[in-house]
Amino acid sequence: MDRRKSYEAWGVFGALVLGLLMRLIPAKNSIVDGDVLFFGYDSFYHLRRIFFTAENFPTTLWFDSYLNHPLGLDLTWPPLFDQAVAAVAILFGGGIRAVEMTAALAPPILGAGMILTVYILAKKLFGTRVAILSAFILAIDPKHIGRTHFGVADHDVLESLLIFSALVLLTYALSERDGRVWFGAAAGALLAAVAYTWLGAPIYMGAILIYATIQVALDLRGGARTQETIVPLAATFGTALLLILPFWDEPWLVPSFFGALGSLAALGVLCLLSRLFAEKKVTWIAFIPAVAVSGYAAILLGYVTGAAPKAQILLSSGLDYFFLGGAAGQRIAEAAPLHRTLDFPSLPFLGFAVALLGLGVAISSASRPRLPRDRALFLIYAAFTLVLAIFQVRFLYLFSISGSILVALLFFWASDRLKASGRAGPSTTKALSIALLALLLLPSFVGVGEIGRYRPEVSGDWMETLDWMEKNTPATAGYEAPFRAAEYGILSWWDYGNWILYLSERPVVANNFQAGARDAALFFLSEDEVEAVAIAEGRDARYVATDAKMVYSKLPAIASWADEDPESYITIYTHWDLVTYDHKKRFMGTILARLHLLDCSNLGHFRLVFESNNSVGLIFPTREVKVFERVSGATISGTTSYEKPMGAILEMTSNQGRRFQYYNSAIPVDGRYEITVPYSTDATTGTRAMGPYIVGPVEDFVGGDFREVEVTEEDVLSGRVVEANF
Template sequence: MNEKMRHLESKPSTSSLKLSIISLTAVTLVAFLMRMLSYASVTANGSITFTGYDDFYHMRRILYTASNFPHSLNFDSYLNYPYGFEIGWPPFFDLLGGLLAKVLGGGQPDLHTIEFAGALLPVLLGILTIIPLYIAASSVFDRKTGLLGAFIFAVLPAHVSISRFGAVDHHVAETLLSTAAYAFFILALKWAKDGSFSLTSLKTIYSEKKLVKSLAFAGASGLCLALLIFTWIGAPIFASFIVLYALIQTTINLKAGKNSDYLLICSIACLFSTLLFTIPLSAGSLRSGLEMSAMHLSWFQVFYVFSLLAGTFILWGFSLYISKKGMNWKYYPGILILVLGAGLLSLRIVSVESYAFVFEGINFFLGKGEYIGTISEALPLFLDAQGNLYLSPVLAAFGFCFPAALAALFLLGLEWKGENSKPEGVFFLLWTVFFAYLAISQRRFSYLFAVNVSILTAYLLWVLLESLNFETEARKLIKSGQTTGKNTMPVLQTGKETKLKAKSKQKMNNGSGLKKGQDPDYFKLVSSLLLFGLIFIPCIWMGSVIAKSTGSIDPEWQDSLRWLRTSTPETSYYLEPSETPEYGVLSWWDYGNWIVYLSRRPAISNNFQTGVQDSALFFTTDSEQEGKAIMEKLKVKYVIVDKLMASGKFGAIVELAGKNIENYVDIKTVNGEGGFETSATAKKGFLNTEIYKLYELDGTNLGNLRLVHESTAEKDDVKKNSVKVFEFVPGAKLSGTSIPSQLVTATLELSSNTGRKFTYQNKAVSDKNGSFEIIVPYSTENMAGGVNVSSAYSLNAGENITISGIQVTESDILKGNRVEVNLSKVN
């Protein structure tokens, strides 16, 4: 009898498990389809166009790793040209991309296979995140919340945007590994608490399965944290959260008179595992010596985790002392704050560099830094660049899930207050507050907060659905449909007896197929469906819009970079970038990764903010000599500018040049039809800048830069962001004599590769002897497929002195030859 009862009790559990597996499979399919909506736009024209800026450098590393597996690219001579740059990104994400490429390519992948693997990797990692999310939600709440939270996460735009096909960035790996680390830690807490984990229980741990499972889950959490450190340079902050939680939970336990051994043992096991795995994972990337750098994988990460581990032992020691002495619980946080202050002071004395790294990291997460203010994705979630309230980012990332999550957080705070708190619940709430702060301070961290928002929204939705008796009413509706279906069958049969029986049953069920009082409440059902719609429809709509959106690189840049790769001298060492290439390309840092990957040319500045100072000074200078000196110092051969650099990005360029925007534009706020509007009027200072002369004047008044290509128009013949490529050349010297102190102007008519006609001019004033020299960058010999001349040079000195038909060869331009012209003999 007992065996039979046990068998019957196990059936619902087995059935529930099967339902969970089926539901998770459905969630995975939905998540996969959402993230593959970008496939058409990413693979348009038979090639793969990635969706972001950093994606292109990740692809460079994946390309290198696939060719040199398992080695990763740690130093790149194509960055920060001509000095090269040591890459701070840890290599795990790119190693995964290289491994996937090797698998898909049968060990010898071609370029298309490598790019496809890189584009597919975020989709796979994004889908995998569903598993730890479900585990965390089910452990803190229940399976229903876990499943619904997984469905919300599958379509939430904040995560779809970083895990769609073609979004080759390590952010998706951060989300997966942080969620997995915290889900495992929650499981460790649950098993430890249920198994009454304590110091004495460690002696007989092998006989306690729950305690063994707890340590195993804590170890798995540590492994995930180590992999996270191997993925993102800012990852130690996620390990710090374990110690922060241990401090707060121990304080709660002391106040309630509870034991905290289980908590601190789990924390120590987790951090010890992190330390053990961090050392071998980082060993291959460590530089020689005992360097301590937070910007690269070094002994700093090992030392940091060791410090966290030591700090947890201190937490434990103080908690035991206060508990044994019966002291007031308030002493505990007070003493620990003093210990923390003493620790920071000691760190400053022992290693000023490590002390600086700690505060640089804190400033980074506070959204402060030299370059952070110029990065749009680092802006606060609710503010625009001018500091005005701006709701579009939060609605685009979360839809109505954000206010739902805030309401759920408030309800949980009330529900788990005081004696009702549970360790895993406190951990989840602190985890949520931590990630909420990151997302609100810098909108780019919305992808991390997406996990918590999904779970909280699912919790609130179930609270509302239960208040509407949704499950009960849904069962009634299903049962009503089944009963109605059965009652219609006898009507189709023949025979008097069957019809009478059917008629009798219908009377007994009041014609509804159900007993009295069992009719579904359609108001509650419709209300429940409206709640689902309110949550899911905006997310699905916005998620699909984001997934289908085209990549960050527009056709104008693609055209120009394609030309740069095929029509300029090839540089060396692209696939083995340990030696210095022949020349570099100067543009704004936003476009550096595009230049390196798509053009396969070295970039002066790129998205690591390398070479930013020189680039900013070049584009804002009003001195041709200063601009030339910068190009010669950096061995620049090509300069690329676009419309945005001469408009929307110009403010950031000025800021990073250390100059005042008010010297270049007059900014006023006026009351327009749509309210207050900001208008900017160019001043003389802007008209004299290098960026204005290049973009707006096609290089007029510059002697060493010539236009060699401008981007072609799109299919509708409307250019959205014209891109112009200039070549830096020695230039020919038109020299001679004229009237003393006379303005001499050289003029040349040209047409670009698009057929657009423009005029080049450069000027000089003759000296007291009448001598002048004008440097010109264009030859009068037409070059195939490029910018063509429509006439020879003409020189004008005053109203009545003009000479035309001056020929300048390409050799003159490239060798800096002197071309003599005597205006003094011209009448």
């Protein structure tokens, strides 16, 4: 091996090792006493499904009664990621530790595989120096690391690796005359694997079709044979369709089936149109408009005739999801458009701008009559992922992959021009080039410094709460075979559903698939306890879990799910890094406020049973996480001569030793009052009373006519009436 090859091999190896180490650093905050705490929210449901698959291999979970309690939920996640992780875990013994460690290690290993794939593509298209720098840039890219580090057990990393590997194979299919069909077929196999990994695989098929349309137009401009573009792509979609066919009518594969079938049909139309243009000598400039008109006419004809209604629905919903964020586009942070989440000026914005400049350089250098097909494919894919990221910030990780090559191109473009100018000596030019590279990589360098501080979102107060929930709430049946509704469910905001399900092993009303999210929102923002109880009873929710984020940062999203104006509950002011919250009077009347901030005062059917250790908030100091129990409530009732409100006060202490006061009241009717209360006075552990209820006229509590009333736990659970006459 000559010295140049040796340097190249060591460079690639160094990038792989660096990238793997960067992605393993978060393990130091993720492994606690030998157990793995996973990051994010979706990871926890992947773990549930991986465990089920490992125990029932190769069968996976397609219906889960522990979701959307008590209705259950059909699952439409394609299974390949979960099945692959389960299969590897089985090879290592299949126990709890084997499954969790395999799932935690899969993202960094696959992420390192992406670094190698980027190197291969960049070397083919732009040469060795761009390839090695691209590999190093991706190795330290914080956006990519954020999706591929230890403990992020999600399908994103496998899906992106598969589609980018398919892209590499397509570049060979489009540039190598020998074996182009075989390269295209191999790319089709990987495209089918993407379909078995992600429900949104048709978006990549759409990107390839966009490329095909533009490339055929370029072929017509240059007088090249359009078959050299269409044939390998037909092999790609044909192979993908064949591999999809065995399960084509499964809900999780139907979109990809129609995507592959429609793509083959679209290639046929491109072939016919290109021949017509060549024979009639129509200008190539009209080709793309002609394709657009033909596509629109086909869609319009389908709507008019009612042909393929399922395909039309899938097309409409797919476009809505990717470019408008779908039904939850305004309610989920990662589905928000880029301009709402990327602050200007900021280092993340600088990183995005650098990649954008690189794309501009790549496009300008490619503006020549005979742009190679493989380069055109890369540029169109990069532009397409850029558009996805602009519409939804969650797709920034996709753009970061091609962005690593674009940044490398930008650096060498600027560096070469600096050298060619001859205005500075060799040492000065070298120093300026190093400074330029440091500037381009500054956002990544800063992001790398943050990696060591990555902590699983579930750690801390939520982990304490989930552990308590598992040990102190009644166990439910069917966790390992979730095919029938369990005895009761837990209602929380959907963000936390997967945590409760996986770590506490309890059914949830709402989880990260947004099933049950609207009912949860309506419950928390209800201003009437009767209405809230009806929702909880309809969902058979025995416990309710809340946290401070629901009161603050998540409140606008909760309001949006309930079709309410967030501004009627809270106004959020942001000034640089300072965020302040201004709660409105309406919010204080909601069930959420009365639960989390007022410890169930003015409620008769919910009681605090647990709160976590840490306190948050200045205006409304409260514990980070709280758990409440829905109970029948005891009714303190009796005769009274008072016509003004009668009240009941109870001195309480929480499980953390925090003292608080419960209060409720009622207006007498026809000389009789009824006050429903949720706390008993005979509990001796956990959240408990410090004495009896003090019951009397609200206006005359101090030194006036009042009664001390004892309420037993049985009274509360059975809904008994406790007499206290005046």
